[in-house]
Amino acid sequence: MSAITGIFYRDGRSVDSKMIKKMNDQLSHRGLDGSKTWFEGSVAFGHQMLHTTPESLQEELPFIDDETGLVITADARIDNRKELSELLEMENNKNVPDSLFIIRAYEKWGESCPENLLGDFAFAIWDPDKEQLFCARDHMGVKPFYYHLSDDGFFFATEMKALFTISDVPYELNELKVALYLMQEDTDKKLTFYKNIFCLTAARSLRISQNHNQLEKYWELDPLHQIILDSDEEYIQRFQDIFAEAIQCRLRSAFPIGFELSGGLDSSSVVCMAKDISKNVHSNLTNINTFSMIFNDFPQVDESYYIKSVTDACEANPQLIISDKISPLEKIESILWHQEQPFYTPNMAILCNMYKTMKEDNIRIVLGGNGGDETVSHGKNYLRDLATSMQWKKLIREINGYSKRVNIGIFNLIIKEVLIPLTPIFLKNFYHEIVPFLIMKRSENKCFILNKEFVRSIDFECNNNSYFNQNKTIKTAKEAHYFDINNISNQSTMEMIDKIVSEFSIEPRYPFFDKRLVEFSYAIPTEMKFRFGWNRYIQRMAMDNILPKEVQWRPLKKFFNPVYEKNLLLFENNILKKIFCHENLMIKEYVDIEMIKEFYKEYNSGRGDIVSNRYIWLVTLLDLWLNESINKKKINLVNERRA
Structure with missing residues (x-):
């Protein structure tokens, strides 16, 4: 959870050292253990250090390799150090930082080096011989990387706020992203809420020179990959081994480790497998510190029973964090500053409260169950x-x-x-034409919430648009699994969490997003993912005698919707009234104001459904973000253009 920054003037002008320092200082909250910059000619790197692994205690970045002249800045944890040490003929001990493994991998394999790395990473390497910059992001997109590219320069950073310290970088609202956000159809992973600020997406590398730039995808899941073993027992044992290794390599830490424990199958599996690993004589994990949100006033979402089952079985040190009376907008100014753009989850405030508790307990590493649904699969279709x-x-x-x-x-x-899934498309379309208009709008037409003038102004075609029709061609369970693994929500969620925890100097790690586990889970037969009516079948079987039975065979999990729906109205109705009951010129530009007012009436009276209540949250957050974070002069210019 360190931070990286960089500048490369493609037009050859020299970097002002004050500029890279200004970028770096903007991300000082991400690195309490050191700040350093390097610059030479038209290139500059910065780094904010947060120590996490034992090897990072000896690490200093940016690093200049005296032998080759290569320079690197990185936010990285490399998990296959042992294999790399043999391939690269280098030592593997606490005095050798992960960034040196990346440098040596680049020396040996050049731009193919990310293919040979396992772990979570975002890095940039300056190659003085080739006079080019090489950047890469890990396979699943755990570590963030944002950039702006023009003919004159290339600027990158872990967070976008560092980019905006540079006068060459534009600061303008990306209205296409606003439309996609309101439709809840963020399928373009590279877009941000700012024009010409892009996200380097998962498993991509980027090569920049003075006259050329090349974006490449260095890894993708093979949609045809299959693994056929001789028996169910072999599948189960292989899953268990890979899952254990995915957790083991994420336990490498020089500081106390915490575990998010919701009581669900995934987080409970991580905790219980970590406990099983800790019994090994070579394990450095001595305490299982769990952190759980409980809801005494919301028994329909409270997971205390399952949480206690796990903590008792693992002899854990549980922290039970009462989260009933936290407004979804608590400390929203601070949250939006860290997030930099609107987000989907209304549970951010209660997550912040949990991470604050972790920091008070000196936790620097946290493992969670994120990604279990997508990686192991529910066996849809x-x-x-x-x-x-x-x-x-x-x-x-x-x-x-x-x-x-x-x-x-x-x-x-x-x-x-x-x-219904087998019904031909033409019959479904006919049905949608004859159902009541409002039902059709809420279930199928994702553009119904948008202001029609806004849709026309950005030349956005709502029907048959490639942005949100990708999943309509899915037919088989394997295709559904492929879509879920590659869903943008995975990357977006990790970017969001990365920014939450940065305030508390914590690094999140996700065993379920281990590349090896993803590839194995995808390639096995669907019958191992869905059996006897049970989804996640192979995981449930692999956790036999490790996970408490009542958690292992939980039929369903609970969701937090009732908490935010009640608390938003309870604590923030004055804000909601200002947004939805007055002439809101800013929001009016983007949404059908009469429709959203009607949704608010339904919500306020307790008659709102999941769809309408969700839009109340999205529009509320968009309004707050526009007022807090966007350059209003430029928004006004956009409005004048429309007028």
Whole structure:
């Protein structure tokens, strides 16, 4: 959770040392253990250091390699150090930082080096011989990397706020991103809320020279990859081994480690597997410190029973954080400063409260269960697969098991999970034409919330748009799994959490987003992901005798929607009234103001549904962010253009 910054003037002018220092200082909150810059000619790097691993205690960045002249700045944890040490003929001990492994990998493999690295990383290397800059981001997009590129210069940073200290970098609202945000269809991973500020997306590298730039995807999941083993036991054992290794390599720390524990299958699996690993004589994990949010006033979402089952079984040191009475907008100015742009989750304030507790307990590393749903898979579309392949016996078995697990009638499940998905597109379209307009708007037309003039002004075509029709071609369970793994929400969630925890000097790590676990889970047969009506089947079986039974075979998990829906209205109705009951010229530019006012009336009276209540949150946050964070003069210029 360190920070990196950089400047490369492609037109050859020299960097002013004050500029890179100004960029670096803007990210001082991310590195309490040191700040350093390097500059030479037209290139400059910066780094804010937060020590996490034992090797980082000896690390100093930016680093200049005397032998090759290569210069690196990096926010990285490399997990395959042992294998790399053999391939690169270098020592693997606490005196060798991870950044040196990256430098040596670049020496050996050049621009192919990220393919050979495992772990979480974002780095930039200046190659003086080639007079080029090489940047890369890890396979799953855990470490953030933002940049601005023009003919004259290239500027990058861990957070966008550092870029805006440079006069060459524009500061202008990206209205296409606003539209996609309001439609909840953020499928373009590189876009930000600022024009010409881009995100280097997961598994990408970027090569920049004076006259050329090349963006490449160095890794992607093979959609056709299959792993066929001889027995269920082999699949289960292999999953368990890979999962254990994914956790083991993320336990490398020079500081106390914390575990997020929600009581769900994924976070509980991480905690219990870590406890199992700690029994090994070579493990340096002595304490299992868990942090859990509990909701005494919301029994419908409270997970205390499952949390206690795990902490008792693991003999953990539990921190139970009461989170009932926290407004979704608590400390929103600070949260928006760190986040830099609107976000989807209304649970940010309660997450901040949990990370604050971790900091008070001197936690610097936290492991969580994020990514379990996407990596292991719920086996979506498996019932349809069985129907189309006429495997009737299996289909009946799975429908029966599924019905018992979710307590839904067999007939309703057949309609929902088999018949409707198999209905031809032209019949679905006909149905949508004859249903009531409002129902159609809320369920299918993602543009219904937008101001029609705004849609026309950005020349955005709502129907059949490539931004949000990608999942309509999905037919099989394997295709659904591929889509879930590559979903932008994974990268966006990790970027969001990275910015939350930066305030508290904590580094988040995600065992379920280990590349090896992702590749294995995707390639195994769907029957190992969904069996006897149970989703996540292979994970449940792999955690046998490790996870408490009541957690291992939980049929469903709980969601926080009732908490934010009640607390937003309870604590912040004055703000909501200002936004939705007055003539809000700023929001009016982007949303159908009459429709959103109607949604507010429904929400305020307790008649709102999940769809309308969700839009209340999105529009509220957008309004607050526009007022707090955007250059109003430039927004006014946009409005004048429309007028």
